[in-house]
Amino acid sequence: MARNPFTLHIDPSMFEPANPEEKKGLIIQRHSLSFWKDAWRRLKKNPTAMVGLALIIILLLFAFAGPFIVPYKYDEQIRGFENLSPMQTPRERADIKEAIPKVKNRSDEFAYDFKTSKSTETTEQVTETPENKEADFPHVLGTDSLGRDNLVRLMYGSRISLTVGIVASIIILIIGSTYGAFSGFIGGRTDNVMMRIVELLYAIPDILIVILLSIVLKEPMSQLFARSAVMSRITGIGPGLLSMFITFALLYWVGMARIVRGQVLQLKEQEFILAAQALGANNNRVIFRHLIPNCVGPIIVTTMFQIPSAIFVESFLSFIGLGISAPMASLGSLANDAMGGVQTYPYMLAEPAIMIALIILAFNMLGDGLRDALDPRMKK
Amino acid sequence: MDVNMENNIGAKNLVEIKDLRVSFFTPAGEVKAVRGVSWSLKEGEALGIVGESGSGKSVSAYALMGILQNPGKVIGGTVSFNNINMLKLKESQWRKIRGKDMSMIFQDPMTSLNPVYTVGNQIAETLMAHTNISSKKANNAAVSSLVSVHIPNPDKRAKQYPFEFSGGMRQRAMIAMSLCCEPKLLIADEPTTALDVTIQAQIIDLLRELKENTNMGIILITHDMGVITDICENVIIMYGGQIMESASVKELYKNPSHPYTNGLLECLPRLASDTEEPLKPIEGSPVDLLNPPPGCPFAPRCGKCMKVCLKEQPPQFEVGPEHYSACWLHTLDTPGKQGGIINE
C-alpha cells in the first residue's frame, strides 16, 4: 500500500484547493421524513402487515356487507331444510324431497317447506319471483340443525366478533389511557395509589373474574333489555354484548394504563411540557394537548393488539356458554353449537373455528407490522 | 506500511499487522470498517490507537483478538502474534491463546461483566479455562489478582456480584481478570471512557504501573489524545478505517503533520494555556464506510483539501524519523526537507 509519491503521475492542477461544492458530494446526506410518512412507508414495505390489512378489509366486508347479498336472515329457521350440506340450494333439496314421496303434493310441500313463502304456485310458475331467486341461492356453507343458513350466521358471528374487538379496544383505550396519563402526570402519592390498584388488578387471574362477571351480568342485562325496547333501539346491541363491554371496561384497561403511564413519565421531563406549563396551560390541557399526542405510537400498537385479544375473550366466553345468547350468533357460540355434531357435520365446527383464526391472525399481522413501523424500540 | 519495521533490533515484534481489511456484511451492504491497516508492536511497548468512533480502531483490535462478531469478517491482510499467523489458526487453537497470552479490557465495565456471577467466579473461570487448576486454587488466585489491582477487602469482594461494585472498582476487576493468566499482550479498548474523570486517572495510573512492572505489550485504544501521552511510546491516528499518521508520541506532539491530527490536538483543552483561544471542533460528520470516498477519507472535512485529495488515496509519506503521514500536502514539500510544512 505504500506507493512512492514520485512514481505517481498526477496533474499539478489537482493540487489546487478544492472548493466547497466539490466536497459537498462526499458529505453524507440523510433526508428526514415526518414520523407518520416514515411509519407508513415502513408499514407498506412489510408484506405481512399488508396481507393482514387486506384480510381485515375483506373480513369487514364479509361481516358487514355480506348479509346484504345473501338473502337469508340469521334467525330465519327454514323447517325441512335442517343440516343441509354446503352448496345445496333449497330448490335442490325440495326437488330431492319431492322426488322421493309423491309428485302430486309438490306445490303444497314446497310452500310449506320453503320458509315463510306465501305463494302456492308450482315451481314452474315462480321462476321470476324473488322467492324463487332465493330458492336458487345456494346455502354456501349449508344450514344448521334448526335450518338456519350457516353463511349468514357466520357473517353475523364475525360482525359480533369484530364489533366486540373494536368497541372493546376503544373502551380500553379511553379508560386505560386516561387513567395512565393522569397517574403518570400527577405522580407522587396519587400515582403510587393508582398504580397499586393496577398491580392488584393485574395479579388477578382475569378470565375467572370475567366468567363471574358474565354470570352476574347476564340476568340483569336481559331484564334491562326485556323491559325497555328503547334500550336495544338506542344501543343496537344485545344484553350479551353489553355485559361483555362492561367486563372489558372494568378489567382490561390495566395494561393500557401501564403503558401510557410509562410513556407519560418519560415525556413529562421533556422541555416542551415545561414550556407549556410555563405558558400557563392547565393540567388537563397539558395531558390532552401535549402528552397523549406524543405517546400515540405505543397507544396505537397496544390498541391494535387489544382487538384480537378482545375477540379471543368474546369467543372463549361464547364457547363455554356465556356471552352472546341465541338467536344471535357469535363465532364462539357457533363453535359451541357445532361441538355436539362434530362427527357428522365437522364443517360446522370448522367454519367458525377458521373464521376466528383468520380474524385474530389478521389483526395480529397488522399489529406486528404497526409495532415495527411506529416504534422499533418495542420490537422485543 | 510498517511503522516500526525498520531499526527494530533489540526487542522482537509481538504483534504484526499487515494490510488488514475488515468488513461488516450488513443488509445495507458491505461496511468497510478497516481498509488496509499495517502496524506492529514490540514486547513491552505501549501503542496508542487514536480515532473517533467508526474509525476502525476497535474493530482492528477485535480482529487481532479473533472476536469479531457476525457479520464482521477479516477479508484481507495478515495478523501475526508471537510470530504465529493468527488468521490460519483453528478457532480451538486461537481460543487457547485468547485470554491467556493476549487479553482485553473493554469500555464499559458495567456491561462487560456477567451480572449473574460473582466477580471471583468470573476471574477463576478464566484461569480454569487455560490451566489445569483446581477450582479452589483458582478462587484463591482470583482473590490475589484482585489484590494486584489494589481492590480493598479482596476476599469479600471476590464473593460479590458486579452490581455491588462501583464503576472504577469494576474496571479494576476487569483488569484483574485480564491479567490473571499473565498475558504477553493487553488490549485496552477505551478503558476510561465510561468512567468519571478522577477514576479515569486512577485507572491510567494502574495501567502505567502494570506496564512498568511487567514486560507486557499494551495496545491502548482511545479517542482521547491526553490518555495516550501518559502511557504510550508510539501512537497511530486512524480515520475512516485507515491510518492517517503514525509516530512516537513525542514526535507527534512536536511535529503533528496530518491535518486530522492537527484537528485532534486543537480539540484538546490545555490547562496551562493562558490564551483565550476557543477550542476548535472539527467540522462535518464522520465518513460513510458503506460508500467510502475514493480519495482521502478526511478530505471532505479537511480545511486544506485539494482536488487530488477527493480522487486519489494519499500514500504514507515519511515526514520524520519513523514518522509517517498519509496526506497529499507533503508532496508540496521539497524532497529532502521533511515535515514542518503544516506546522502552525
Add this chain to the structure above:
Amino acid sequence: MAGFLVKRVLSSIATLFVIITATFFLMHAVPGGPFATNEKLGQGIIKAMEVKYGLNKPIIQQYGIYLGNLVRGDLGMSIASKEGKTVNYIISQKFPVSARLGGLAVLLALILGLFMGCYAALRHEKFADRLVMFISTLGIAVPGFIMGMLLLLLFGVALRWLKFIGLNSPSDYILPTFTLAFYPACFIARLIRSALLDVLGQDYIRTARAKGLPAYSILIKHAMRNAILPVVTYLGPLLAYVLVGSFVVERIFSIPGLGLFFVQSITSRDYPLIMGTTIFLAALVIFMNLVVDIIYGFIDPRIKLR
C-alpha cells in the same frame, strides 16, 4: 431477601382476599343469591346450608361466615347434585385429571419452546430461524381452543388417527396436551429466542469470548443463564393459561376434569360450586406466581440482595 419474601407473601394474600371478596359479593349480586332455594335440592341440604351459611342473616355476617369456612378450607356445598356433595369433594375428584393434563402440557410447552427458541437464536436469520418464527407467530395468533378444534377436525375426524373423547388410553393425551401446550410453547420460543439474541449481543459475552472460554461454556453458563430469566417469569402466566385453557380443551375433548365441570356448573348455575372453584383456581394461580417469584429471586442475584 427476607424483606422481599415477606412483601411478596403479603401482596399475594391481599390479592387473594380481593378475589374472595369480589367473588362473594358478585355471586350475591345474582338475583336470588347463590343459595337460592332450588326445587332440585333436598330438604336436608337446604337445612344444612341455612345453618352453615346463616342464610337468613345480613350479608356482611354471611360474608364473615363464608370467610371463616374458607380459612378452615371449606369451600361450601354443591347445589346441583342431589346428594349434597361438598365442593371440596368435587375438586378432589376432578382436579387430579386436570392437573395431570396440565402438568404434561406445561412440561411439553417448556421442552418444545426452549428447544425451538434456542435453535432459532443459534441459527439467527437462517431458514430454521424463519421457520420457527413463522410457526410461533401462527401459534400465538391462533387461540389455543381454536387450534384444538382444528386438530380435532384434522386428526380425529378427517384422518381418524386419534380418538378425541375422554382420556382412556395414553394416546388420548396427545391432542389435548398438544392443544394446551402449543400456544405457551410458541410464546416461550419467541421469549427465549429474543432473550438469547439480546444476551449474545451483550458486552459480557464478548468478554467471555475474549477470555478464551469454550463455546459451550459461553452458551450455557453465560448466555443461557441470563436468557432463561424471562422464561422463569413467564411460568406463572403459563400456569394460569393452562388452567383457563383446560375449561375449553376439556370441553372440546370431553375430558372429565375440573375445567369441564366448572363450565357445566356455569350452565347449571351451581353458584357455590362456581364460587368455590373460582377461589380454588385463583388461589392456585396466585400461589404459583408467588413460588415463581421466589425462584426468580434466588436465580437473579440482583433481586436476592435487594
